[in-house]
Amino acid sequence: xxxKMVGQKSASSIERRSGVSVWRQIADQILHSIAAGDFAENAxxxxxxxxxxxxxxxxxxxxxxxxxxxxxxxxxAEQGRGTFVLSRKRLSYxxxxxxxxxxxxxxxxxxxxxxxxxxxxxxxxxxxAEGLGIARGTDVIRLETRGEADGRPVSRxxxxxxxxxxxxxxxxxxxxxxxxxxxKRFGIDDYLRQSTVLSARHADAxxxxxxxxxxxxxxxxxxxVNVTPDGRPIQFAETRxxxxxxxxxxxxx
Amino acid sequence: xxxKMVGQKSASSIERRSGVSVWRQIADQILHSIAAGDFAENAxxxxxxxxxxxxxxxxxxxxxxxxxxxxxxxxxAEQGRGTFVLSRKRLSYxxxxxxxxxxxxxxxxxxxxxxxxxxxxxxxxxxxAEGLGIARGTDVIRLETRGEADGRPVSRxxxxxxxxxxxxxxxxxxxxxxxxxxxKRFGIDDYLRQSTVLSARHADAxxxxxxxxxxxxxxxxxxxVNVTPDGRPIQFAETRxxxxxxxxxxxxx
DNA sequence: AAAATTTGTCTAGTGATATAGACAACTATA
DNA sequence: TATAGTTGTCTATATCACTAGACAAATTTT
Numbered sequence: 001x002x003x004k005m006v007g008q009k010s011a012s013s014i015e016r017r018s019g020v021s022v023w024r025q026i027a028d029q030i031l032h033s034i035a036a037g038d039f040a041e042n043a044x045x046x047x048x049x050x051x052x053x054x055x056x057x058x059x060x061x062x063x064x065x066x067x068x069x070x071x072x073x074x075x076x077a078e079q080g081r082g083t084f085v086l087s088r089k090r091l092s093y094x095x096x097x098x099x100x101x102x103x104x105x106x107x108x109x110x111x112x113x114x115x116x117x118x119x120x121x122x123x124x125x126x127x128x129a130e131g132l133g134i135a136r137g138t139d140v141i142r143l144e145t146r147g148e149a150d151g152r153p154v155s156r157x158x159x160x161x162x163x164x165x166x167x168x169x170x171x172x173x174x175x176x177x178x179x180x181x182x183x184k185r186f187g188i189d190d191y192l193r194q195s196t197v198l199s200a201r202h203a204d205a206x207x208x209x210x211x212x213x214x215x216x217x218x219x220x221x222x223x224x225v226n227v228t229p230d231g232r233p234i235q236f237a238e239t240r241x242x243x244x245x246x247x248x249x250x251x252x253x
Numbered sequence: 254x255x256x257k258m259v260g261q262k263s264a265s266s267i268e269r270r271s272g273v274s275v276w277r278q279i280a281d282q283i284l285h286s287i288a289a290g291d292f293a294e295n296a297x298x299x300x301x302x303x304x305x306x307x308x309x310x311x312x313x314x315x316x317x318x319x320x321x322x323x324x325x326x327x328x329x330a331e332q333g334r335g336t337f338v339l340s341r342k343r344l345s346y347x348x349x350x351x352x353x354x355x356x357x358x359x360x361x362x363x364x365x366x367x368x369x370x371x372x373x374x375x376x377x378x379x380x381x382a383e384g385l386g387i388a389r390g391t392d393v394i395r396l397e398t399r400g401e402a403d404g405r406p407v408s409r410x411x412x413x414x415x416x417x418x419x420x421x422x423x424x425x426x427x428x429x430x431x432x433x434x435x436x437k438r439f440g441i442d443d444y445l446r447q448s449t450v451l452s453a454r455h456a457d458a459x460x461x462x463x464x465x466x467x468x469x470x471x472x473x474x475x476x477x478v479n480v481t482p483d484g485r486p487i488q489f490a491e492t493r494x495x496x497x498x499x500x501x502x503x504x505x506x
Numbered sequence: 507a508a509a510a511t512t513t514g515t516c517t518a519g520t521g522a523t524a525t526a527g528a529c530a531a532c533t534a535t536a
Numbered sequence: 537t538a539t540a541g542t543t544g545t546c547t548a549t550a551t552c553a554c555t556a557g558a559c560a561a562a563t564t565t566t
Contacts, residue, residue: 015458017552019280019321020469021523024272028455047542058525063543068272079543080532092450095503196503197345199288200453200471200496202281205268216273218453218471243453250348250449250503270522274553300512311555316513332513333562 014055023064024216026055030069031244035090044082045075072214091154092249093241095196095222114177117144119170121163128160131225131236139163143173146210154246156210157239183234191234194227200243211242218243267308276317277469279308283322284497288343297335298328325467344407345502346494348449348475367430370397372423374416381413384478384489392416396426399463407499409463410492436487444487447480453496464495471496 014025033039045051048066052059066083069075077083120142129136140160147155159179161169165186172182183191203217211219219240226235241248267278286292298304301319305312319336322328330336373395382389393413400408412432414422418439425435436444456470464472472493479488494501 015461015469018467018469019274019277019553020455021272021274021552023523025455027272029457032454032457049542060526061524064523066543077543078533080534080541082533082542090452095451193503198348198451198473198501198503199343200473201285202273202278202471204282204285208268214271216268216271218455220451220453248451250446250451272523276553302512313556314554317553319513330513331563333511333564335512335563 014057020216022055022057023061023068026051026057026062026065027068028216029055030065031074034074034085035244039085041085043085045085047082068214090244091149091246093154093246094249096193096250113148114173114179115146115148116170116174116177117146119143119173124160128236132160132162132233134162141166141169143170145173152245153211153242155239155241156207157237159235159237161235179235188228188234190229191226192229194225194231194233196222196224198222198248203240203242207240207242211240213242213244220246220248222248267310273469275308275310276314276321279304279310279315279318280321281469282308283318284327287327287338288497292338294338296338298338300335321467343497344402344499346407346499348446348501348503366401367426367432368399368401369423369427369430370399372396372426377413381489385413385415385486387415394419394422396423398426405498406464406495408492408494409460410490412488412490414488432488441481441487443482444479445482447478447484447486449475449477451475451501456493456495460493460495464493466495466497473499473501475501 014022016022018025030045039045045066046054048059048062051062055062066075066077070077070083074086075083076086121139122142123137124132124134124140126136128140129138132140134140139162141163143157143159143161145157145159146153147157169182169186172185173179176182199221200218201221203211203213203219207213207219208217211217213219220243222237222239222241224237224239225233226237227233267275269275271278283298292298298319299307301312301315304315308315319328319330323330323336327339328336329339374392375395376390377385377387377393379389381393382391385393387393392415394416396410396412396414398410398412399406400410422435422439425438426432429435452474453471454474456464456466456472460466460472461470464470466472473496475490475492475494477490477492478486479490480486
């Protein structure tokens with residue numbers, strides 16, 4: 001019995017007939033194990049036979065899991081030598097009353113920016129109207145953006161602003177690449193995060209494409225309302241983070 | 254160019270050969286759709302043939318998805334009539350500086366409590382020692398608890414306290430079923446959440462058992478440090494929430 | 507009563523997933 | 537150089553996942 005004890009980890013085993021294939025479950029566990037810091041950068045994974053024994057599966061099944069992670073750029077396999085962790089650690093993304101994309105990630109990455117993907121004017125849906133405190137059907141501007149750090153997508157957001165009040169914010173965003181700078185043009189020097197609701201789900205087809213994820217990946221979903229210091233709603237936003245690359249740090253509590 | 258439909262809903266499609274079976278992907282999407290409020294309580298799901306057409310799969314595949322959700326208590330199928338949503342909405346779980354289990358869920362459920370599962374004394378690991386600001390290897394008390402609301406598990410936590418300072422807190426927890434009440438016995442009338450780190454992952458075998466989840470489910474993981482008002486660490490805790498039943502609301506920002 | 511709608515069950519065929527074993531290719535080490 | 541350890545490839549087989557079609561059973565509508 002390979003009583004492999006991993007510190008505090010449970011003996012995480014495999015569920016059959018669950019709708020999730022064995023190789024993917026193993027890939028997920030390896031990924032989780034790497035993210036948890038069980039392997040140093042460039043460290044060797046246990047050999048395939050050992051992993052197969054540990055998970056109680058055939059070696060070929062382990063190979064399927066590994067090859068998915070190699071495809072994904074997480075591992076590198078070298079014939080005769082072993083399989084090695086390329087692992088980039090997860091970004092710790094701060095969430096707080098004054099969270100700004102750029103400030104919080106300082107020091108963790110060398111390069112980061114926001115890309116404006118599309119913008120459109122549309123009538124406010126029920127939940128957006130509620131969030132912004134306006135009547136349902138009022139025109140709002142929707143900005144779709146992607147946040148990138150070191151060339152990898154780390155967030156994907158849709159943000160809604162009241163159209164009448166923020167005419168031209170799409171151009172400002174495209175030009176400055178910064179929400180804070182864009183809002184300055186509308187006389188808003190400061191804004192606060194009023195509320196945030198967090199959930200998690202499997203990535204859908206859009207997430208897979210937008211965030212460059214593999215099927216089966218998990219996204220963290222944050223729905224937030226930003227307000228001026230005196231409490232007037234400015235922005236309603238839904239942001240999706242790839243759970244494998246990002247963790248959320250609630251620091252300003 | 255795929256004209257991306259952005260009504261509110263993405264054209265949520267199915268990924269083949271992803272390691273996640275088609276029926277599970279559909280089950281997840283239906284679940285997500287229910288959680289998003291697309292169906293009223295007791296509303297009828299579209300008929301199987303319609304769903305099959307919409308997802309571009311065989312009717313039997315849709316039936317697999319539905320039967321998993323029926324097994325899971327989310328849907329009820331009635332021959333000749335249709336399939337109906339039993340849907341219990343997700344609990345909105347508040348996370349803030351002064352989050353207490355009981356207070357925040359008020360009004361959302363009729364019954365809620367914390368069960369102490371096990372307790373043990375063990376040497377502090379690196380990360381726990383760091384969190385509590387003590388030397389690695391110092392004895393700490395670990396309390397394993399489960400939070401339940403309306404008879405369903407909504408959280409599963411491991412909390413660590415310095416053993417010397419909080420001798421007997423396990424008994425206090427067992428007796429009172431409340432962290433706040435237990436800490437009062439040690440002269441702590443108030444405590445704050447210093448920091449919280451959030452992530453999400455697939456539920457492992459332990460989560461499945463502890464939280465009564467189906468394989469493939471997602472858990473939100475919150476790692477928190479609680480401190481006294483003057484900043485002394487009291488408790489280091491890791492809490493897992495079932496993403497399908499709980500969302501986290503960051504309100505006290 | 508009849509028709510239409512919907513879920514439930516059955517059979518059959520195809521492709522993906524997983525197991526099993528053997529051996530080749532490459533690397534590091536004794 | 538020889539050996540042990542590791543990844544890469546091949547064949548074969550069994551099981552699961554998905555498709556396809558047909559019909560039964562139950563309910564609602566006409």
